[in-house]
Each structure stands twice: as structure tokens, then as C-alpha cells.
Amino acid sequence: MTFDALVKGAHCAGCLAKIERGVGALPGVASARLNLSTGKLAVVGGTGLKPDGVLQRLHDLGYEGVPFEAGASLDEDAREGRFLLHCLVVAAFGTVFTMGLTDAIWYGGDMDVGLRRLFFWLAATVSVPATLYSGQPFFLSAWKVLKQRRTNMDVPISLALVLSLGLSVWQTAEGGGHVYFDAAVMLSFLLLAGRYLDFLLRNKARGAARHLLAMQSVLVRRQAGGELETVAAADVNPGDRILLTSGERSPVDGVLEDRGTELDLSLVTGESVPVVRAAGAAVNAGSIVTGAPALLRVTARVENSLVADLARLLEAGRQGKSLYVTLADRAARAYVPFVAATALAVLAGWLWTGSGFAHALTNAVTVLIVTCPCALGLAVPAVQVAATGRLFRDGIFVKSGDALERLAEIDHAVFDKTGTLTLGKPVLENCDAIAPAILEQAAGLARASSHPLALALAAAAGEGPVTPGVIETAGSGLEAPSPTGIQRLGNAAWCNVAHDENGASLWFRDGSAAPVHFIFRDQIRPEIRQMVADLHRRGIVVEMLTGDRSIPAGEIAGQAGIPLWCATVGPKEKADRLRALAARGQRVLMVGDGINDAAALALAHVSIAPGTATDISQRTADMVLRGSTLSPLVEALDVARKARRLVVQNFILAGLYNAAAIPLAALGLVTPLVAAAAMASSSLLVTLNALRLVPWRAP
């Protein structure tokens, strides 16, 4: 049997060797091979091969692995890629060989007419099959749209390829000199190069989407009979009972059974303080258990576990985005009728001046060949590949080519607070106000717990011993015997303090001594202030929307330097706000991490999710940051704007070339050599221009 897994975090030869040897040594495994380009690990083995064992071994080695189902779409992508590569290679071979034959003639010399003809026939035997084979992607696409009575860029391309070959064969038979065998096959080669770059980009984007989808296939512990079994979250059905221990995130909607617990809802509502929920309370997918282990009766499967409203909003956002017309599409729409009209005008013009049909047709086809958009076909993919490649190295995952185009257009940025502007983790605030001895005693208790507030307290106190005999009462606190009675650390009720809880806090009481109050705050990420200032400097209005209460929200907004903010905003209001901004003609960048941000992410003109975001947000956003810092965002904006400039420059370069070539071709002044040289040089020019995005690195 075979088992495929996606491995995250393998980048070098060391990782590769460690993973292949580690997994290969497992019982029942015959071979393990990791594809470093795609991160896919293929394991082949006998009946003793255990998928769980492979994943566990990956975990032990320090890598995150998830089961990977190779769907039909994956094979199709691989086939498309190989087909394009085949065409590209055939076109390259045809180009080199044909040029070797015909360019000898273009450079002149006194070649015998019969020999010249032989050379043309030889060029024809290579270039005609090579062009017809490698041109298949264009012919098929042109045929498809023509059947629907529409047109696209591939129609003039196919026309130019077929007509130039036909014209050249006819000229050779007649003994003429206007043959375009080399131009035709080179045209096919250059266009395929652009097409292949475009494919690589889309393939990478789809790979990212698949990766995120696979990451969602987390495992949960389900109660079956009296025992617990480990199953994939996608296999959990309503009515099942699953066990969630402290720190685990619920992948499904459910209802708390048996007893209540404390939940961190920051991913669901944006609220930064954990809340206590009693038995029977509904729990949304994305809630993290921070209190006692909870038994959850599942009420909805994974795919139905989002609030129905939210799912509908997501769908609406996606539909809006598919209406976006890229620069390349806009160029193509203007281009096709223009070229067709020019060629027809040239044909009519020469016929009208009384020259023969053959001469008129030759010039019309020459116009088609020199205007063929090879520079245009390379202009956009070359820039996008260079830009996404550069951003990838800087830790930004761009999920589609047009996301960069949309990012370049933004004038307004909306940020979520909890987990996006802030670390999403509490930090002890009043550390200085507490006596070091008291802090150390409290930390002695706190170190025994994995509750987020206890962890924050332990982090503030630094490393040290754990008080012996600590007992944790989930949802309340910790206690341990001490010389003066009993030490307690926990919520106000646990320490017998009458206090209105306002924000995240812990109380500590040693015997009958006065209780000590520990106050925790969510901390702003250190780079945010600089990032907001950078965005302001680039002319972008920055706004913060949060589901949290207005006191902590105002504090964070003040620290970040964001004058425009709004608190207690629910998921629907966030989406409404984005719609209102879009209605005012503003192009909005949304940055968010929680489930409550997903709808807004889908609705925004373009969206970015930090690497710590929930699966749904990462899947919805157009770009995902790999690390946990937000500072690459400014760089992404700069690269996107520069990429847009380069694309426009490339269009202008290609346009200038056409503007110069069309009158010459129309007047019959373009020789085959000029056509070939102009085509190659303009393609080279736009590619080199795109490479300006790649920072020069010393070897």
C-alpha cells in the first residue's frame, strides 16, 4: 500500500535525509521519498505500514505532516504542465534548427537559387510539424472560444501561426523569398514560454490552496463505547462525542456535555479574555478550550460548522472577486479587434492600389506576424513570477497572480485587533507593582498549569521551581499547602475576593494574607507602530475593527497610532463596513486572522492573513504571511506597486514595438530577418525589465 503526506517545514538536504531515513526505518515501510519542491512525502510499504506511525515519526522529527489525498485535479495539473513543457521543448528545437537553415540565407552571400530553395524546403520539413505540434495549446483554446462565438488572444496567434506557415510554403513553391518558417516557430516558442510561466504561477497558487485544505484535516479524539479513538475531524458526525483537552481547538460546532469549561473565543469573536461556559452551552468551531477537559456533543460536521450567515457572506465575497478584470485581460480585449482590423485594412489597401492578391496577402500576413503578442504574452507572467518569487523568499505567500494587481490599487487598510495587531496572548501588566517574593510564590503555583494566564504569569517570573503538591481545579484556579495555610491562585471567587472582573486578571492569596491582584493585557506586536506609520506615509488610510470591548480596543489603537477605530464589531458588521467602503469607491485591504474576520477577508478588494490565523482565514485570504510578524506587509505593498509599474512599462514597450513595426509591415518593408529579430528583442526586453524586481544577490 502507499501513503502520501504533506510535510511542512522541510527546506534543505538535512531535512530531506532526516525525514526519508526516519520514516524509512519504520516497520512495514519499503521506501519513503520526499519531493522537496512540493513538500509531498510518498511512502510505499507492505501491510504493516501505519499512516499514524508515519505522522507520529514526522512529529517526533520536528515536522508537521498531514495526510494527503491525491485528487484527480492534481494529476490533471501535472499532465497540463508536462504537455506545455513538451510543446515548449519541441518549439525550442524547431526554432534552433530552422534558424540555422534560414538565417544563413538572411545574412546574404551569393547563394544559388536552387540551393536556397532546398534550404527552405528543409526548414519547412522541421518548422511546420514543430509549429503545428507546439501550437496546440493556442489552437485548442482558440477553437474553444470560437465555438462559443467569442474571441481571445489565441485567435490572432493561431491565425498568425497557420497563415505564416501557409504563406511560407507557398512562397517556397513559387521560388519567392518571403518565408517566415523561423518566425512562426519562434513565435510559438516565445508564447509558450509565457504560457508555461503562467502555468507555474497558477500551479503554485493551487498548491498553496491544497496545502491549506490539507492542514484543516486535524485529528480529534472521539468517544466510541468506553474508549477513545483518534479520527480525522472531517469524519466526525453530529451526535458523536469528542474530547477536547486544554489548549485544543474545536474543529466543529457542538454542545458542552457533563460540565462547563473555560473557552478562549478570540478566534470566533475577537474577544481577548477567556469566558466561562456552563454545561449545555453551545460551542462554535474555532473555540479553544483553556479550562478543564471538555466533552463536546457534535452538532454539525466540519463543513457545516460555520455560522450559515458567515458561509453566505464568504460566497458573496468570492463571487465579487471573480468579476475582477486583470490588466492583461483588458489589454487583450482592446488588442484582438485592433490587429484583425489592421491586417484587413492592409489587405484591402494593397488590393486597392492595384497590386496582386499574392502581394497584398503577403503584407497582411506580415502585419499579423509582427503584431503577434509575444512580448504582450510575456509582459504579465514574467513580472508576476518575479514578484511572487521575491515575496515568497520574504515570507509572503501570494495565492493568485491578480492578488498582486489588486494589492497595488489599495487606498484603505482595515486591521483586526486580537491576534493581528496584538500577539493574541496575555502578558502580565502590573509586574512592577508586585513584590518579587509574592510574584515568585504565585509563579510556583502557576508553573504547574497550562492555562494561558498561568503561562503568562510564569513567563513574567522566569524559570524556577514548582511548589510541591499543587492541585488544579479547572475553571477556578490552583492551590497548594503552605506553612501559613493554603496558597491559592485563580479567579476572584476562588480567592474569596469580591471584585468585578473587568479584563483578564488572576488573584493570589497566601493563607489569610491580603489578596494580590495580577492584571494581564494583550500586547501589541512590536512592529505595528512602524508599519502603520509606513502605511500612512504611502497614502493609505488605516482603520481598526474589533469585536473586543472599547477600553482595550482604544488602548491598542492609541499604541498603534491608528486614529480610526471601532469596537464591539461583529462579523456581519465588519462585512457591512467593508461593503460601505467599497460602495464609496474605496479599494480596501483587509488584514485579519479570526473566524470572525473571514467574511470581511472575502469581501475586501484584497486580503492578507498572518501565519498564525485560523484555517478558514488563511484559505480565504489572497495572501498569507509565513511568519508571525506583520512587517512584510509593507514590503508586499511596495513590490505589488512596483510590479504594476513594470507591467505597465512592459505594455508600453510592447506597444511601441508594434507602433513601429505595423507601418513598416503594412508598407511591405519588413523582411523575414527584421521580423525575427524584432520579435526576439522585444520579448527579451520585457523579460529583462521584469527581472528588475528580483533583488541582486551576491553569489
Add this chain to the structure above:
Amino acid sequence: MALIIAAALVMGLVGLAVLLWAIGSGQYDDPEGAAARILLRDDD
């Protein structure tokens, strides 16, 4: 001269056939892995 041209054509076609075979057999599926594997020793 005909011989030279024929020889060039045949050599070109052989090269093309080898490259198409290499693509078909998956040798271009993992360029990064191939670059890393050359650094590994089999005997340790």
C-alpha cells in the same frame, strides 16, 4: 553537404527524444530535491 545537414537533423532529433523522455519519466518534477540530494551520502 546533404550528409552534414542530415546528421545535424538526426542528432537534434535524438537530443529532443532524450529530453522528452526525461520530462516524461519525472526527472523535472522536483528540481529542489535533486539539488539537495547531490549533497547527501548514501553510506552514513
